[in-house]
Amino acid sequence: MSCDVYRELLPAYLDDNLDEVRRTGFRAHLKSCSECRELAFAEEPTLVFSLSRRREPSPERIEACVASVVAGVRQERLQKQLRAPRRPWLAAAAAVMLAIIVASAWWMRGTLPGDVTGLQADAHEAGISIPAAVEAIPVPAEPPPRVEVDMIQDEVRVYQYAIGDDASTGAVFIVNPAMEL
Amino acid sequence: MDDRKVVRAARDGDEDAFADLVRRYSGGLHRSVARIVLDEEEAWDVVQMAFVKAWQRLDKYDSRWSFSTWLYRIGTNVAIDLVRSRASRQKAHRAETEHRLRLVGGVDEASARLDHAEVDGVLRDLVRFLTPQQRAAFILREVDDLETAEVAKILGCSAATVRNHIFQARKIMRREIQERFPEFVPEDQRGRK
Numbered sequence: 001m002s003c004d005v006y007r008e009l010l011p012a013y014l015d016d017n018l019d020e021v022r023r024t025g026f027r028a029h030l031k032s033c034s035e036c037r038e039l040a041f042a043e044e045p046t047l048v049f050s051l052s053r054r055r056e057p058s059p060e061r062i063e064a065c066v067a068s069v070v071a072g073v074r075q076e077r078l079q080k081q082l083r084a085p086r087r088p089w090l091a092a093a094a095a096v097m098l099a100i101i102v103a104s105a106w107w108m109r110g111t112l113p114g115d116v117t118g119l120q121a122d123a124h125e126a127g128i129s130i131p132a133a134v135e136a137i138p139v140p141a142e143p144p145p146r147v148e149v150d151m152i153q154d155e156v157r158v159y160q161y162a163i164g165d166d167a168s169t170g171a172v173f174i175v176n177p178a179m180e181l
Numbered sequence: 182m183d184d185r186k187v188v189r190a191a192r193d194g195d196e197d198a199f200a201d202l203v204r205r206y207s208g209g210l211h212r213s214v215a216r217i218v219l220d221e222e223e224a225w226d227v228v229q230m231a232f233v234k235a236w237q238r239l240d241k242y243d244s245r246w247s248f249s250t251w252l253y254r255i256g257t258n259v260a261i262d263l264v265r266s267r268a269s270r271q272k273a274h275r276a277e278t279e280h281r282l283r284l285v286g287g288v289d290e291a292s293a294r295l296d297h298a299e300v301d302g303v304l305r306d307l308v309r310f311l312t313p314q315q316r317a318a319f320i321l322r323e324v325d326d327l328e329t330a331e332v333a334k335i336l337g338c339s340a341a342t343v344r345n346h347i348f349q350a351r352k353i354m355r356r357e358i359q360e361r362f363p364e365f366v367p368e369d370q371r372g373r374k
């Protein structure tokens with residue numbers, strides 16, 4: 001097509017009345033023909049933005065984006081699991097069993113384990129998984145622990161205090177109510 | 182693998198499939214969003230947020246839509262909300278402070294005016310005079326060259342509304358170009374509104 005034809009297309013382009021094929025042809029011609037471009041810019045200066053080149057982000061930037069999205073998706077999944085349909089009585093039963101296991105472990109060893117792997121092994125033997133063991137601090141053998149089970153909304157918490165009301169030495173287990181038993 | 186298959190896999194919980202979609206579309210979405218929010222880094226935040234939202238809503242995705250249209254709709258909405266919340270806070274955002282750009286060359290030096298970085302800078306300067314909807318319509322249609330029907334889907338309005346947004350956007354930007362960048366306008370037309 002000659003320049004004249006393209007020049008006649010300008011008003012239709014601005015009114016968005018060109019089909020996509022002619023529109024693409026028009027834009028391509030403006031990119032390659034400086035005379036038509038000049039005339040078109042004089043008529044409609046904002047056309048300069050229609051011809052700006054595309055800039056591609058670096059592959060590293062894209063991968064950084066992928067990583068953050070995947071992290072976001074995993075967090076979202078975790079939250080969804082925690083919000084999943086619950087059977088609070090099951091969770092409560094699990095919490096009580098857990099408390100019993102912890103208490104017996106206490107009696108047998110005389111101490112609350114410094115790390116939670118022992119507890120997890122015990123729990124595993126009893127067929128229970130402990131999704132989150134927040135804190136476990138070694139405490140003296142005596143006296144026996146005081147255990148409290150608390151349900152806060154959908155979460156079941158097991159508090160185990162080493163000595164009386166001293167909450168600074170103790171362990172808290174949060175039982176995920178959504179977990180399968 | 183085509184989008185629909187990848188989307189189906191992602192919907193079944195395949196994170197790698199979803200990561201593939203991010204690789205395919207994050208660059209393009211970022212380009213559009215950056216021109217709406219006028220900040221490269223914030224635009225990446227918008228893109229990430231859009232993908233996480235898309236993941237959350239994958240079960241509601243209607244496969245009659247192309248995935249990219251659907252994603253752009255989510256991303257554009259996040260971007261528009263961001264621009265609006267900025268405006269409502271009346272916060273002078275650093276991206277909205279005026280660039281003092283010198284454009285090289287006069288009317289005859291068309292190739293100089295197609296200098297990518299400069300044109301982008303001027304576009305940034307002018308776009309802030311537009312409403313979020315006008316920005317989005319102009320950028321998606323005129324700069325990114327999406328079809329009007331697709332832009333209408335993305336913005337959730339009619340094709341006529343998209344055309345009207347673009348018409349208004351051109352009018353506002355023309356006025357600003359004449360005031361700020363008179364070198365862009367031929368001498369015999371300066372002062373013409």
Ligand SMILES: [Zn+2]
Nearest residue numbers: 003033035036
């Ligand atoms: Zn020509």
